[in-house]
Structures are given as C-alpha cells and as structure tokens.
Amino acid sequence: MKPFTLLFTFLTPLVAASACGPPKWKVGQTVHTTSGSVHGHAASTATEVSEYLGIPYAQPPVNKLRFLPPVRYHGKGRIDGGRFGPACIPSNISAYDADFPQSLIDSYGITDIGRAIIKTMTNPGIPISEDCLTLNVWTKPQTGEKQKPVLVFVHGGSFVSGSSAVPAYNGQFFAEQEDVVLVTINYRITFFGFPGNPHSTRNLGLLDQRLALEWVRDNIARFGGDPKRITLFGESAGGASVDHHTFAFAHDPIIAGVIPMSGTASGITPRPSAAAASLWYNTTSALGCGDATTHPPSLVLSCMQKVPYPSILATLLNTINAPIPMCYSPTIDDLHVFTNPSQHPTAKIPMLIGTTDNESGLFKVFVPPSFVSGDGNPNATSTSPQQNTFWHGENQRTFVCPAAARAARSASEGNPTWRYRWHGVFPNTNLGNKPASGAYHDSETAVLFGNVDQSQVRNTEVEEATGRYLRGAWAAFARDPVRGLEGYRGPKGWGNVEERKGENGWPRYVPGKETLVELGLEGVAGRRLVKGKFYDDKC
Known part of the structure; x- marks a missing residue:
C-alpha cells in the first residue's frame, strides 16, 4: 500500500466523525462530572428523558463538618444515579405525620384526598440522613437546543422538612415537554441547617443551596444545559430562599433569573440573631x-459535633406548637441575611413572583377554630367571620404584601418583572370543604411539575392543560428571562389558540396597571390580567 493511501485510510474515520459531530445522546448515558462518573437511566414515564439521581455536590456534613459551611465534593469514582439521596434531617414536626386528628378533620371537612395530601408533607417513606447533600438532574439532550435553559428547584417545608425526593418535584415532564434541564436539590434544614451558633456560620442551608448552584454552573453543560441560563425557583421556604439569594449574592448571583413562589425574604421573617442564639444554647x-458561659465557645461546637443526631433531634422544638414562628430558619447575620433587606442591594436579574389565592387554606387545617377565636370555645366554627378576617390577615402579612413589595422594588430598579396569582382548584387537589380550601399554599406545585397524585381522582382536562401552560411559562422565562414571557401564549400545539387571540403574552408588572397575571381560573387554562392593587389591601 502506498504511503498516501495508508495515510488516507487512517484519516478517513477521523474526518467522518468530525463532520458528523459528537455521538448521539443515549438515554441514561454516563456523564463525567466533578463529583465522579454518574450513571443514569430512563425516567419512569417520560422514557426519552435521562434521569440522574442522588449526585453528591458536597462532602457529608458530619463529624467535624457538622454545623459548618459545606465543603465541595470531588470524586473520580462511579455514582449509580439510580435512586434519590436521603432527605436531610427534619424537625419533629408533630404527631400529624402519623394520624391527622379527627377533630380537625371534622372542623374543616377534610377529604380523603386532603388527608393524603397533608400526609405527603411529612416525607413519608423517605429515608433521612445527615449525609444528604445531593442533587438530581433530568435532561433530554437528543432533541432541541444543544445548550438548554436550566431550572433549579428549591423545595419548601418551613425550613424544617422537605426533600428533593418528594414525588411532586420529579422533573421528568419539565424536561420532556419544555426542552429544559431540570435540577432539584437537598439542603440542610431545621437545627442542622440553621443552628443559630453566634460564634460560627449560621445560614448553612442557604450556603448548601449556593454550593449546589456552583455545581450546576460547573457541570450542567455535560448534561446539555446552558450554564449562562440558570433560573432558580422555589416554593414557600424555597421561594424565600430564592429571594435571599438575590440579596446574599447580589454581585455574583450565578443565576440569570429567579422565581420566588409563595415566599420572600421579608415575608417569611428571618430570625433575630439573639433568638437564634438562645435556641442554640438551649439545645447545647x-x-x-x-452554654453561653462556656469558654472558649469552640468547646461547645466540638461537643455538639460528637452528639448522635437522634439525641439532637429529640431536643428540638415542636415546630407547629413552637413559641416563636419559624424557629429554625434563615437568621440575620448581615452577611447573607440582612436586618433591613429593603436597604440592601439586590442582584440585577429578572424576576417572576407570585402567590396563591388562599395561602392560609393549608395552614388553618392545622389549627383548631377555637385557637383563632381566642376563647377556647370548642364549638367555634371554621366559617365564622372572625376566622375569615384572621386568615385573610395572615395571607396578606406573610405572602401577598411582601410579594407585592418585592415585585414593585424589582420593577422600580429596572429589572424585567412579572407577577402572578394562582387560583387553581381541582377535584384531586382539594383539602376540605368547611369552607372550601381554595387555591391553598403549595397547591400549584404538583400541577406545575405535572405530578398531581391521581390514585383516587384523575386530572381534569383543564387541569392537564393548566399544568402544560404553567410549565411552558416557567420554561419561557428560563429560556429568556428578559423577553421570554412577553410573547408567551401557551405551549406549541397546545390548547385552543382561537380563544386566546387577544392574548399578547404576559406584560411586565407595573403597580397600578392591569399587569398581574391570574392563573388557574376556573375553566380557563390560560391567563387573565388585573391590577395588583385588586389584591393588595392592607399592604
């Protein structure tokens, strides 16, 4: 064989491979990350989606790393990727995780579906461990954009419970339908995430979230994601966390946009440092x-790092009957959580923010009507005017007014801003009927992800369409946080476009104008516009 022919023979396969580009993505293929080689698998229903579960992003926060900031995990070994990591240690969130009291079932007319929904809030069947700092990825790189927008979800749970393994947060339908990469994360919660030690770092849970974002930034391109288009979104405590990131990391946010859902940095009030320190020393x-008189204080920390976690757990406050609200939560340190956030700069990034129509529809089912009446009357009813006034005030103080103020500030600073209100009520999301629970706190999350439990009642057509509409909107924002929602009219090929000819996307939020987007209205899968002040009484 002539030398030229021999050279051509060896070069031809290389030229052909270059012309064809990288090999086609295989569902569940191994992805090499800074944590190690992660083996995936097909998602359970959307089988063209690759699912990677339980990826460690931080070293186990145990022993000498307990109660300290997270340390980045580096690995070169094999990560199975086949199951979720354990949930982080929760608080003793009351006996409701066993049997919901019959008295409250009767008081509020709680349905069988409602009882099932409430029980999922205590993470039944999900293992717990201090070694819990993992994340999960859903992606479909074989279609669509080569570098897809990324949505990173922070779970709620009042900073004392919750997990990325909760079935409602499974990201397969987002990745299947919206050409995005979906990531969910675990972070330390309760006393382990927010210990209150005045001589050490306090907001460990927020720092866990930040380290997870750094992992996403550094690795997500290998899963088909665009590290320059990361949107951070979360609900309840997750929404508050998302907002805290805009203050804590204003000059280096990593993220391109934020979606705080039913939670803000000021609405879910941070703990004063003195109250947090008191809880730390009560436990130690x-x-x-x-206690506070022990010197040096490092002796206290060293001792606490050696105590078995069940012993710590046994000392924690019951978080439903605690003497102060949100007893384990972000703590003012003026480093990551601020005394007066309104006077602290925020990240210059777009925001989509909103609340549900009846946030307290969830919380009141944990409280006997007699508690609200204040007189211990066992015959107090859940439908009295006094009840309605009390719970409406709770809605406004904790959720609606803080969201209105945060949206107004974001818009006034020139950040593209959108505001919504969720009204969705469906047969398989209803908690109770004395009075109707309405669009309660967290009622939109499973609809958004497409994971409503249908074991008792199937989704309605409008519910299915509404979920598709929501996923499309969140993805449109992630795809282009500056302009993506302005032209959004629903997923391609979905719904009755003729009925929405008048819709020209979502307008940016302007206080005083009809720019608040109502979602999930009865019989309507799209949206309607009203003025923000329509809902902002007492703000």
Whole structure:
C-alpha cells in the first residue's frame, strides 16, 4: 500500500466523525462530572428523558463538618444515579405525620384526598440522613437546543422538612415537554441547617443551596444545559430562599433569573440573631455541651459535633406548637441575611413572583377554630367571620404584601418583572370543604411539575392543560428571562389558540396597571390580567 493511501485510510474515520459531530445522546448515558462518573437511566414515564439521581455536590456534613459551611465534593469514582439521596434531617414536626386528628378533620371537612395530601408533607417513606447533600438532574439532550435553559428547584417545608425526593418535584415532564434541564436539590434544614451558633456560620442551608448552584454552573453543560441560563425557583421556604439569594449574592448571583413562589425574604421573617442564639444554647445545654458561659465557645461546637443526631433531634422544638414562628430558619447575620433587606442591594436579574389565592387554606387545617377565636370555645366554627378576617390577615402579612413589595422594588430598579396569582382548584387537589380550601399554599406545585397524585381522582382536562401552560411559562422565562414571557401564549400545539387571540403574552408588572397575571381560573387554562392593587389591601 502506498504511503498516501495508508495515510488516507487512517484519516478517513477521523474526518467522518468530525463532520458528523459528537455521538448521539443515549438515554441514561454516563456523564463525567466533578463529583465522579454518574450513571443514569430512563425516567419512569417520560422514557426519552435521562434521569440522574442522588449526585453528591458536597462532602457529608458530619463529624467535624457538622454545623459548618459545606465543603465541595470531588470524586473520580462511579455514582449509580439510580435512586434519590436521603432527605436531610427534619424537625419533629408533630404527631400529624402519623394520624391527622379527627377533630380537625371534622372542623374543616377534610377529604380523603386532603388527608393524603397533608400526609405527603411529612416525607413519608423517605429515608433521612445527615449525609444528604445531593442533587438530581433530568435532561433530554437528543432533541432541541444543544445548550438548554436550566431550572433549579428549591423545595419548601418551613425550613424544617422537605426533600428533593418528594414525588411532586420529579422533573421528568419539565424536561420532556419544555426542552429544559431540570435540577432539584437537598439542603440542610431545621437545627442542622440553621443552628443559630453566634460564634460560627449560621445560614448553612442557604450556603448548601449556593454550593449546589456552583455545581450546576460547573457541570450542567455535560448534561446539555446552558450554564449562562440558570433560573432558580422555589416554593414557600424555597421561594424565600430564592429571594435571599438575590440579596446574599447580589454581585455574583450565578443565576440569570429567579422565581420566588409563595415566599420572600421579608415575608417569611428571618430570625433575630439573639433568638437564634438562645435556641442554640438551649439545645447545647440540654445535651451537656455547655452554654453561653462556656469558654472558649469552640468547646461547645466540638461537643455538639460528637452528639448522635437522634439525641439532637429529640431536643428540638415542636415546630407547629413552637413559641416563636419559624424557629429554625434563615437568621440575620448581615452577611447573607440582612436586618433591613429593603436597604440592601439586590442582584440585577429578572424576576417572576407570585402567590396563591388562599395561602392560609393549608395552614388553618392545622389549627383548631377555637385557637383563632381566642376563647377556647370548642364549638367555634371554621366559617365564622372572625376566622375569615384572621386568615385573610395572615395571607396578606406573610405572602401577598411582601410579594407585592418585592415585585414593585424589582420593577422600580429596572429589572424585567412579572407577577402572578394562582387560583387553581381541582377535584384531586382539594383539602376540605368547611369552607372550601381554595387555591391553598403549595397547591400549584404538583400541577406545575405535572405530578398531581391521581390514585383516587384523575386530572381534569383543564387541569392537564393548566399544568402544560404553567410549565411552558416557567420554561419561557428560563429560556429568556428578559423577553421570554412577553410573547408567551401557551405551549406549541397546545390548547385552543382561537380563544386566546387577544392574548399578547404576559406584560411586565407595573403597580397600578392591569399587569398581574391570574392563573388557574376556573375553566380557563390560560391567563387573565388585573391590577395588583385588586389584591393588595392592607399592604
């Protein structure tokens, strides 16, 4: 064989491979990351979606790393990717995780579906461990954009419960339908995430979230994601966390946009540092590790790092009957959580923010009507005017007014801003009927992800369409946080476009104008516009 022919023979396969580009993505293929080689698999229903579960992004926060900031995990080994990591240690969130009290079932007319929904809030069947700092990825790189927008979800749970393994948060339908990469994360919660130690870092849970974002930035391109288009979104405590990131990392946010859902940095009020320190020393003293008079304070921390976690868990406050609200939560340190956020700069990034129509429809089912009446009357009803006034005030103080103020500030600073209100009520999301629970806190999350439990009642057609509409809107924002929602009229090929000819996308939020987007209205899968002040009484 002539030398030229021999050279051509060896070069031809290389030229052909270059012309064809990289090999076609295989569902569940191994992805090499800074944590190691992650093996995936097909998602359970959307089988063209690759699912990667339980990827460690931080070293286990145990022993000498307990109660300290997270340390980045580096690995070169094999990660199975076949199951979710354990949930982080929750608080003793009351006996409701066993049997919901019959008295409250009767008081509020709680349905069988409602009882099932409430029980899922205590993470039944999900293992717990201190070694919990993992994340999960859903992606479909074989179609669509080569570098897809990325949505990173932060779960709620009042900062004392929750997990990325909750079935409602499975990201397969987002990745299947909207050409995005969906990521969910675990972060330390309750006393382990927000210990209150005045001589150490306090907001460990927020720092866990930040380290997870850094992992996404550094690795997501290998899953088909665009590290320059990361949107951080979350609900309840997750929504508040998302908002805290805009203050804590204003000059280096990593993210391109944020979606705080039913939670803001000011609405879910941060703990004063003194109250947090008191809870820290109450626990350390109860466990024989010293108190505020112990010197040096490092002795207290060293002792607490050696106590078995069940012993710590046994000392924690019951978080439903606690003497102060949100007893384990972000703590003012003026480093990541600020005394007066309104006077602190925020990240210059777009925001989509909103609340549900009846946030307290969830919370009131944990509280006997007699508690609200204040007189201990066992015959107090859940439908009295006093009840309605009290719970409406709770809605406004904790959720609606803080969201209105946050949206107004974002818009006034020139950031593209959208505001919504969720009205969706469906047969398989209803909690109770004395009075009707309405669009309660967290009622939109499973609809958004497409994971409403249908074991008792199937989704309605409008519910299915509404979920598709929501996923399309969140993805449109992630795809282009500056202009993506302005032209959004629903997913391609979906719904009755003729009925929405008048819709010209979502207008940016302007206080005082008809720019608040109502979602999930009865019989309507799209949206309607009203003025924000229509809902902002007492703000």
